[in-house]
Amino acid sequence: MGSVQVCDLKQHVGQPVVLKGWLYNRRGSGKLLFLQFRDGSGIVQCVVSKADVPEAVFETAKRIGIETSLVIHGKASEDKRSSLGVEIHVTDLTVIGESKDYPIQITEDVPNIDKLLDQRHLWVRSRIPHAILRVRSEVVQAIRDFYYNKGFVLFDAPMFTPASCEGTSTLFEVPYFESTAYLSQSGQLYGEAGALAFGKVVVFGPTFRAEKSKTRRHLTEFWMVEPEVAFLELDGVMDLAEEQMRYVISRALERCKEELKVLERNTATLEQISKPFPRVSYDDIQQLLQKLKAEYAASPDAELQKLSKDILKGGLGDDLGAADETAIGMHFQQCVMVHRYPRHVKAFYMKKDPANDKRALCVDVIAPEGVGEIIGGSQREDSLDELLAQIEHHKVPMESINWFVDLRRYGSVPHGGFGMGVERCVQWITGAQHVRETIPFPRTIYRLNP
Ligand code: 4AD
Ligand code: MG
Numbered sequence: 001m002g003s004v005q006v007c008d009l010k011q012h013v014g015q016p017v018v019l020k021g022w023l024y025n026r027r028g029s030g031k032l033l034f035l036q037f038r039d040g041s042g043i044v045q046c047v048v049s050k051a052d053v054p055e056a057v058f059e060t061a062k063r064i065g066i067e068t069s070l071v072i073h074g075k076a077s078e079d080k081r082s083s084l085g086v087e088i089h090v091t092d093l094t095v096i097g098e099s100k101d102y103p104i105q106i107t108e109d110v111p112n113i114d115k116l117l118d119q120r121h122l123w124v125r126s127r128i129p130h131a132i133l134r135v136r137s138e139v140v141q142a143i144r145d146f147y148y149n150k151g152f153v154l155f156d157a158p159m160f161t162p163a164s165c166e167g168t169s170t171l172f173e174v175p176y177f178e179s180t181a182y183l184s185q186s187g188q189l190y191g192e193a194g195a196l197a198f199g200k201v202v203v204f205g206p207t208f209r210a211e212k213s214k215t216r217r218h219l220t221e222f223w224m225v226e227p228e229v230a231f232l233e234l235d236g237v238m239d240l241a242e243e244q245m246r247y248v249i250s251r252a253l254e255r256c257k258e259e260l261k262v263l264e265r266n267t268a269t270l271e272q273i274s275k276p277f278p279r280v281s282y283d284d285i286q287q288l289l290q291k292l293k294a295e296y297a298a299s300p301d302a303e304l305q306k307l308s309k310d311i312l313k314g315g316l317g318d319d320l321g322a323a324d325e326t327a328i329g330m331h332f333q334q335c336v337m338v339h340r341y342p343r344h345v346k347a348f349y350m351k352k353d354p355a356n357d358k359r360a361l362c363v364d365v366i367a368p369e370g371v372g373e374i375i376g377g378s379q380r381e382d383s384l385d386e387l388l389a390q391i392e393h394h395k396v397p398m399e400s401i402n403w404f405v406d407l408r409r410y411g412s413v414p415h416g417g418f419g420m421g422v423e424r425c426v427q428w429i430t431g432a433q434h435v436r437e438t439i440p441f442p443r444t445i446y447r448l449n450p
C-alpha cells in the first residue's frame with residue numbers, strides 16, 4: 001500500500017492508511033498514547049491503544065524520542081475537534097531512524113530566537129518556522145507568476161560583480177583570481193541592460209550587503225525581485241510597484257490562511273492592500289513628520305513619546321530613518337509611496353527631477369506595522385552627460401561601469417524599475433518580529449552558522 005500525505009488524509013476517512021514522517025510530540029501513558037505525527041505536509045494525531053496493537057509496538061511508541069522517523073499503519077477516522085478533521089488509530093508502527101534527546105523543546109517555539117537559530121537546521125521542522133517559510137514559498141511563487149503573466153523576461157544577474165550599485169559602504173569583497181570582485185548588492189544595473197534588450201525584464205535572486213547594524217529588518221544576504229522596464233517613467237514605476245504588492249499580498253492572504261492562523265496574524269492592515277496607496281512627496285512627508293513628532297511628544301503614551309524623539313533624527317532634508325517610517329506607517333495604516341527624495345541621499349543612477357534638481361525621480365514604498373521600506377525604485381538617469389557627472393560625483397570607478405554607460409550611448413530611452421526585498425515582504429505578511437525568521441538560513445553580521 002502506498003503512503004498518504006497528512007494534508008490529504010481527509011479523503012481517506014474510514015480507510016486503512018500508511019504514513020511516513022516523524023514524531024512531533026507525544027502525550028498520554030498507561031494504556032493510551034497520543035502521538036503528534038508530522039510529515040512536512042501537516043500534523044495529525046495518531047492514537048496508539050494498548051488493546052489494539054502488539055505489546056512491542058506499544059512499547060516502541062512509548063519509548064521513542066521526539067523527531068524519530070517512522071512508518072505508521074493505521075485507520076483514518078473523522079475527528080471533529082481537530083483542525084485537520086482526522087485522526088489515526090494506529091495498528092502498526094516501524095522506526096526508520098532513531099532520535100534521542102532532540103535539542104528543541106516544542107514549547108520553545110516563541111522565546112529566545114537566537115538560541116533557536118543556533119538549531120535552525122532542526123528548528124525548521126517546528127510549526128512557527130514552518131508556517132512562515134510556507135508563506136515565503138507562496139510569496140516567491142506569486143512574484144514569479146505576476147511577472148511571467150505580464151510578459152516579463154526573467155533576466156538573471158551575476159553575483160560576482162566589478163562595481164557597487166548601492167554605495168561602497170556595504171560591499172562584500174571577494175578575492176577573484178588576480179583581482180577583487182564584489183558580491184552583488186542589486187542586479188539592477190544588469191536589469192537595465194536587459195530592459196533595453198527585451199523591453200521588460202525581472203531580475204530575481206540573492207543580494208548581499210555588509211550591514212553592520214543589528215536591526216530587525218537587515219540581513220547580509222537577502223532575496224530581491226527587481227523589475228526593469230524600458231519607456232517606463234516614475235508614475236509607471238509606482239503603478240507597477242502598487243500592482244505587484246497588491247497581487248502578492250492578496251495571494252498570500254488567499255492561499256496561506258492556515259499558516260496565518262498558526263501565526264495568529266491579525267490581517268486587518270494587510271487587507272487594506274486593495275485600497276490605492278497614497279503617493280506623497282518627500283517634502284510633504286517631512287511636513288507630516290514634523291506634525292507627528294509634535295503630536296507624539298505631547299501624547300500621554302510613553303511609547304509614542306519615545307518614538308517622537310527619534311522622528312526626523314537626521315534633521316529636515318535627510319534620508320528617512322526607521323522611526324520616520326514607523327510613524328508614517330502608523331499614520332496611514334497601509335502601504336505609502338514616498339517619492340522624490342533629495343538626490344544626495346540616493347544612488348548615483350537615479351534621474352534628476354526636471355522640476356527640482358535637488359530631487360530624484362525615485363520612490364520608496366513604506367509598509368505599515370513597523371516594517372518600513374519594502375521597495376526602493378526610481379526612474380533611471382538616461383542622459384549620458386548627466387550620468388557621467390553622477391558617476392564622477394559618486395566616485396564610481398569608470399573602468400568598472402563603462403559597460404553600463406554604453407546603455408546611454410546606444411539608443412538610450414527613459415526607463416525605470418524597483419527592487420522589493422522578499423524577506424521584508426514576508427515579515428510584513430507573517431508579522432514576524434525579525435526578518436531573520438523569514439529565510440531558511442539567515443545571514444547577519446553575527447550569524448554564519450548553521
Ligand atoms: O532600496 P534598495 O537599496 O534598492 C536597490 O537596491 C535598487 N537597486 C533596487 C532597484 O531599483 N532595482 O533595496 C531594495 C529593497 C529594500 O526596499 C528592502 O526591501 C530590501 O531591498 N533590502 C533589504 N532587505 C533585507 N536586508 C537588507 N539589508 C536589505 N537592504 C535592502
Ligand atoms: Mg532603499
